[in-house]
Amino acid sequence: MQNDILINIIPQSLKNSKLYDVVVTDLNGNYIFVNTSFQTRFSFIADDFIGKHSTITMHPEEHLKTEEIVIKCLSHPQHCFPVELRKPIENEKGYNWTQWEFSAMLNENQQPVGILCVGFDITGPGHNNLKLKEFQTKLTKTIESIPHPMLILDAERNINFINTEFEAVFGYSISEIVGKKLDMLFPKALEEKYKRLIDTYITENPKKLRVNHFRNFQNKNKENITVGVSLNSFVDDDKLNIIMIIEDLTMAKLNQDIIINQNNAFRHIAWKHSHELRKPVANILGLSNLLDLKNIESDTNYKTISYLKEAASELDLITQSIVKEASENEHEVKFEKNKRNLF
Structure with missing residues (x-):
């Protein structure tokens, strides 16, 4: 009530x-x-x-x-x-x-x-x-989980954002690189070429693009870094933003060059086996048939043995050159462990 x-x-x-x-x-x-x-x-x-x-x-x-x-x-x-x-x-x-x-x-x-x-x-x-902060936190964690350097550019190639991995690979801190031109990462000899590539991407309806492997960038110490580059873009407040993910391929390029050089060396060794090495071997086999086993002290045997000695010496020199070439092209292929890997 x-x-x-x-x-x-x-x-x-x-x-x-x-x-x-x-x-x-x-x-x-x-x-x-x-x-x-x-x-x-x-x-x-x-x-x-x-x-x-x-x-x-x-x-x-x-x-x-x-x-x-x-x-x-x-x-x-x-x-x-x-x-x-x-x-x-x-x-x-x-x-x-x-x-x-x-x-x-x-x-x-x-x-x-x-x-x-x-x-x-x-x-x-x-x-x-609150929701925006939660989203920003998730986005930041997602970006920082990318195991490659990442940066965001504007349409004038100005760097507006870098992730932690960029600092680790290129050596620039946020204060040193944000607001600067991407051109800072280009070697002088390739600067104009790379600027044209980026400008072409910007003007031709930007979309996802994988730039060919093995471009050369340089770090803060002006050391060469071989990279692969992926580009994507988005528009925010009518302004173009370009996402650039840079994969450090320096070790991969070094390993590739070693493998290519080794393959070339193996081809040359195979050619020596089939051509240069075959000649003294064929001479030795042919001369051995001329030996007179019934008359060991014959003049023919003396001449044949001297020819066999020359053929054997030639075979030894070719064998040594093959061993030397193989040794010179023996390199260990290295695989660099990313610091993010647990094992």
Whole structure:
């Protein structure tokens, strides 16, 4: 009966508000009235709030805050007390911020018998900023997980962003490179050529592009770095932004050159085997057939043996040259472990 009296005290216009959530709790914090706006907003928590404790619709840490406000209301029943409370979001982790005013509801004896709470969502910009920060954090972690140097350029080839891997590979800090031209990474002999390549990419409907392997860039110490480059682009506020991912291929290029040189050496060795080495071997085989085994001390045998000695010496020299060439082209192919790898 008393609850009905309390509810009837609330203006009908406030009960029907589409903007404000209006609730009344008893002095123990149990709901005795919620308006349609509140019921609709938090229907994912309960179908009926009457009789349920108000803590089911707030962040767990807000309970003590509401108790303090209720005590103020009971101590000063003629005043309203503002409070910001976090309320749960449907299908999301996290909470919305809401602004409330609490005031005591009195019976005919002017004794507090309930708490009137009127509130509205103030999340708007605050919540959006929170979501933006969460997105920025995820984006930053994603970018930093890329195991290659990455930078973002504008249409004038100015560097606006670099990741940590760029600093590790090229040696430039953020303050040293951001705002500078990409041209800083080009060797002088290739600067004009590379500038034309980038300008062509910018003017010809920018899209995803993989530049041919083994371009030469230089680091802060002017040391050559062989790289592979991938380009992509996006438009922000009508301004073109170019994403450049640079893969350090210095070791890969070195290994490739070693393998190519070894293959060329093996081809040359194979040619020597099939041509130069075959001649003295054929001579030795042919001369051995001329030996007169029945007359060992014949003049023919002396001449044949001298020819065999010459052929053997020639064979030895060719064999030594093959061994020397093989040794000179013996290189270990190295595979550089990326510092991000665990094994």
